[in-house]
Amino acid sequence: MDLNTIWFVLIAVLFAGFFMLEGFDYGVGMLLPFLGKTDDERRLIINAIGPVWDGNEVWMLTAGGAMFAAFAQWYATMFSGFYIALLLMLLALILRGVSFEYRSKHEDPRWRNAWDWSIFIGSSVPALLWGVAVANIIRGVPIDAEMNFVGSFFGLLNPFALLGGVMFVAVFLFHGAIYLALKTGDPVMSRAQATAKRMWLIALVLVVLFVVYAFAATGLYASGAAYLPTLIAAVALILAGVFLNKGRTGRAFAMIAVTIIFVTFTAFAGLYPNVLPSTLDPAYNLTIYNASASQYTLKIMTIVALIFTPLVLLYQGWTYYTFRQRLTLEHELEY
Amino acid sequence: MDALFLARLQFAIVTVYHWFFVPLTLGMTILLALMETQYVRSGDETYKRMVKFFGTLFLINFAIGVATGIVQEFQFGMNWSQYSRFVGDIFGVPLAIEALLAFFMESTFLGVWIFGWDKLSKKAHLAAIWLVALGSNLSALWILIANSWMQEPVGFKMENGRAVMVDFLAVATNPSIRYQFPHVFFSGMSTAGFFVVAVAAWHLLRKQTHVELFSKALRWGLVYALIGTIFVITAGHFQGQHMVETQPMKMAAAEALWDTEQPAAFSLFTIGDMVKREDIFAIKIPGLLSFLSCNNFSCEVQGMNQLQAMYEQQYGPGNYIPNAMLAYWNFRLMVGAGMLMLLLALYGVWLMYKKRDFRQHANFLLVAVWALILPYLANATGWLFTELARQPWVVFGLMKTEQGVSNTVPASWVLLSLITYTLLYAALIVANVYLLRKYARRDPEEESEQPETPAPTLVGAA
Numbered sequence: 001m002d003l004n005t006i007w008f009v010l011i012a013v014l015f016a017g018f019f020m021l022e023g024f025d026y027g028v029g030m031l032l033p034f035l036g037k038t039d040d041e042r043r044l045i046i047n048a049i050g051p052v053w054d055g056n057e058v059w060m061l062t063a064g065g066a067m068f069a070a071f072a073q074w075y076a077t078m079f080s081g082f083y084i085a086l087l088l089m090l091l092a093l094i095l096r097g098v099s100f101e102y103r104s105k106h107e108d109p110r111w112r113n114a115w116d117w118s119i120f121i122g123s124s125v126p127a128l129l130w131g132v133a134v135a136n137i138i139r140g141v142p143i144d145a146e147m148n149f150v151g152s153f154f155g156l157l158n159p160f161a162l163l164g165g166v167m168f169v170a171v172f173l174f175h176g177a178i179y180l181a182l183k184t185g186d187p188v189m190s191r192a193q194a195t196a197k198r199m200w201l202i203a204l205v206l207v208v209l210f211v212v213y214a215f216a217a218t219g220l221y222a223s224g225a226a227y228l229p230t231l232i233a234a235v236a237l238i239l240a241g242v243f244l245n246k247g248r249t250g251r252a253f254a255m256i257a258v259t260i261i262f263v264t265f266t267a268f269a270g271l272y273p274n275v276l277p278s279t280l281d282p283a284y285n286l287t288i289y290n291a292s293a294s295q296y297t298l299k300i301m302t303i304v305a306l307i308f309t310p311l312v313l314l315y316q317g318w319t320y321y322t323f324r325q326r327l328t329l330e331h332e333l334e335y
Numbered sequence: 336m337d338a339l340f341l342a343r344l345q346f347a348i349v350t351v352y353h354w355f356f357v358p359l360t361l362g363m364t365i366l367l368a369l370m371e372t373q374y375v376r377s378g379d380e381t382y383k384r385m386v387k388f389f390g391t392l393f394l395i396n397f398a399i400g401v402a403t404g405i406v407q408e409f410q411f412g413m414n415w416s417q418y419s420r421f422v423g424d425i426f427g428v429p430l431a432i433e434a435l436l437a438f439f440m441e442s443t444f445l446g447v448w449i450f451g452w453d454k455l456s457k458k459a460h461l462a463a464i465w466l467v468a469l470g471s472n473l474s475a476l477w478i479l480i481a482n483s484w485m486q487e488p489v490g491f492k493m494e495n496g497r498a499v500m501v502d503f504l505a506v507a508t509n510p511s512i513r514y515q516f517p518h519v520f521f522s523g524m525s526t527a528g529f530f531v532v533a534v535a536a537w538h539l540l541r542k543q544t545h546v547e548l549f550s551k552a553l554r555w556g557l558v559y560a561l562i563g564t565i566f567v568i569t570a571g572h573f574q575g576q577h578m579v580e581t582q583p584m585k586m587a588a589a590e591a592l593w594d595t596e597q598p599a600a601f602s603l604f605t606i607g608d609m610v611k612r613e614d615i616f617a618i619k620i621p622g623l624l625s626f627l628s629c630n631n632f633s634c635e636v637q638g639m640n641q642l643q644a645m646y647e648q649q650y651g652p653g654n655y656i657p658n659a660m661l662a663y664w665n666f667r668l669m670v671g672a673g674m675l676m677l678l679l680a681l682y683g684v685w686l687m688y689k690k691r692d693f694r695q696h697a698n699f700l701l702v703a704v705w706a707l708i709l710p711y712l713a714n715a716t717g718w719l720f721t722e723l724a725r726q727p728w729v730v731f732g733l734m735k736t737e738q739g740v741s742n743t744v745p746a747s748w749v750l751l752s753l754i755t756y757t758l759l760y761a762a763l764i765v766a767n768v769y770l771l772r773k774y775a776r777r778d779p780e781e782e783s784e785q786p787e788t789p790a791p792t793l794v795g796a797a
Contacts, residue, residue: 058443061404090405297424297427304431315444334450
């Protein structure tokens with residue numbers, strides 16, 4: 001495997017980690033106004049992701065930084081091309097980050113209500129737009145010979161991309177509901193379980209639709225590499241529903257995590273060796289070779305990643321272990 | 336208004352705004368770690384209450400710092416795609432390392448610290464805040480390594496019109512970072528020191544309810560602020576001398592030095608004509624600029640007109656003089672604020688040394704509250720100076736700012752993002768100041784928790 005491929009895989013792993021971890025955070029944020037009926041219940045829901053959401057968000061920053069370092073042309077083309085979409089996402093993420101900290105620091109119900117809806121918007125907009133972005137990357141976007149994006153914002157909102165966005169929202173809602181069912185006590189727990197059961201079918205239908213659409217209208221399955229991850233994701237998603245109905249919430253959570261990771265791998269496996277296909281001419285595709293940094297830079301980054309990634313996994317894993325306890329209304333809440 | 340101007344304005348606004356929150360994080364995490372160390376070693380609950388009190392203020396500040404930091408990483412690609420293509424091989428590396436090495440550590444252990452008071456042993460909890468302090472300062476180090484390369488490109492070669500890294504160690508140990516990082520690190524210390532001083536002074540002046548805690552906090556803050564201020568000035572002095580060698584135009588602009596002088600006089604106050612490139616009115620101290628630039632009173636310091644001529648020969652026709660008025664006044668505000676901070680911290684520590692009761696020195700306390708403006712003024716003007724006076728370059732000597740802007744992004748999009756960021760940022764700072772005032776004026780919690788009796792109702796937050 002050459003260094004370019006290693007970095008393609010590493011970025012796939014970073015995005016998989018990001019979608020899997022922030023996925024439930026986004027889901028929890030979207031569910032907040034609906035599953036939390038009282039102020040205490042809402043605080044409980046926020047505190048359920050309190051110790052971990054910020055660390056999870058760093059997966060996105062690291063994925064972005066790694067794109068910049070390893071495939072600067074990809075980073076530059078995509079970030080300048082998806083400008084309006086990213087602007088909306090950034091505004092949402094800024095709002096969301098501040099909301100968690102500020103929401104419970106003032107007693108006024110209007111203040112708290114406003115921040116609750118900020119969390120809702122701050123979680124649903126990125127969930128939707130990441131789905132739109134991933135679908136557009138799979139589908140390809142208009143890129144000219146100079147590696148410049150020459151499409152429009154509304155061109156990015158094509159039916160396939162919108163389906164991708166809705167699918168992400170549904171999968172993350174399902175993921176977030178299972179997380180809350182696992183991490184909170186009643187009455188939030190029972191509501192989260194009921195929601196998860198409803199969301200499972202919706203998520204499954206949307207994933208199937210997306211796969212069929214991708215098969216028919218994009219090059220995702222052209223090389224054949226995307227079949228296996230799709231199969232794993234599908235089986236895991238079905239199992240998630242089975243475990244959920246048997247009351248095995250922990251296993252259901254593990255299965256939806258596998259689903260999200262392999263949905264991400266499906267996209268990357270189908271793309272390889274492209275990172276951003278051009279709809280104008282395949283010769284203009286951004287690939288892991290024409291978009292990449294020098295071999296020297298990739299080598300330096302590989303050494304850095306090999307040392308620090310295991311360390312990060314270790315201590316983040318430890319935090320999840322430390323805060324494994326189910327939160328109930330009897331606990332003292334920080335947020 | 337063209338996309339270039341709007342993109343530059345946007346970078347200035349979001350960066351200075353972000354930088355409003357970061358120095359406090361850099362210095363405060365260490366100060367909180369020191370206070371908590373004192374708590375763990377002595378078992379004195381006063382320090383625990385102090386940590387919790389100032390910890391809440393720190394978190395209110397930190398939330399905006401983190402949230403606005405995301406824009407910083409994304410906007411290179413969004414507004415400066417040509418720049419990103421040009422420097423990606425070098426610039427992306429410290430950014431990625433910053434995230435992997437520093438952001439993960441900072442945010443993960445901050446979560447542990449906030450939520451772990453009852454879940455961890457005292458020592459493990461203390462370790463968490465030290466790791467947050469390490470993480471946040473490491474993130475400053477790596478982003479400054481990236482910025483240093485823009486001030487002083489090293490360890491690269493040009494290949495197909497792009498800068499390509501050939502020596503990672505040279506990039507990571509850039510001569511410029513050796514001055515920039517200490518300068519920023521100690522600016523964080525002095526910001527945190529003056530923050531604690533201002534809050535403690537307000538309590539001693541107005542409330543006088545928790546005199547022991549706030550007297551202690553005031554002393555901690557004063558010593559911390561004094562150390563920070565002395566070293567930020569020292570580092571700044573050497574950074575200035577390095578700047579004379581590597582970016583002489585920046586120093587000339589900072590001093591409104593139009594023509595080369597030997598010995599060079601230091602300008603206390605200058606009104607200049609930017610078009611004719613000459614002074615209209617100036618008060619100067621003979622020889623002082625020579626001394627500041629090279630430690631003797633008679634050396635030559637190059638002026639903007641001579642440097643302009645030199646750069647025209649070296650880089651071709653063009654204007655290589657930055658906006659001297661902005662450079663000059665930003666530099667003066669930064670230095671002036673720093674000097675006032677030094678005097679104030681020295682006076683405060685002298686009162687401490689004389690074992691005076693600060694409550695008898697109401698004037699000092701009042702000044703100390705308002706002095707909180709000073710580090711923020713110095714931080715903002717310092718960044719504005721170093722970035723504005725590098726112009727017209729985005730990467731010194733290699734790429735002009737006008738070449739770095741995104742070539743496919745229309746001005747209307749940049750304007751839209753500029754307006755929306757500004758509105759959101761304005762709303763957030765209102766919320767931020769509201770909460771900071773509320774929590775800064777609150778009494779510290781008496782005995783923070785009774786683990787045996789769960790709180791029946793959940794009002795307020797920790």
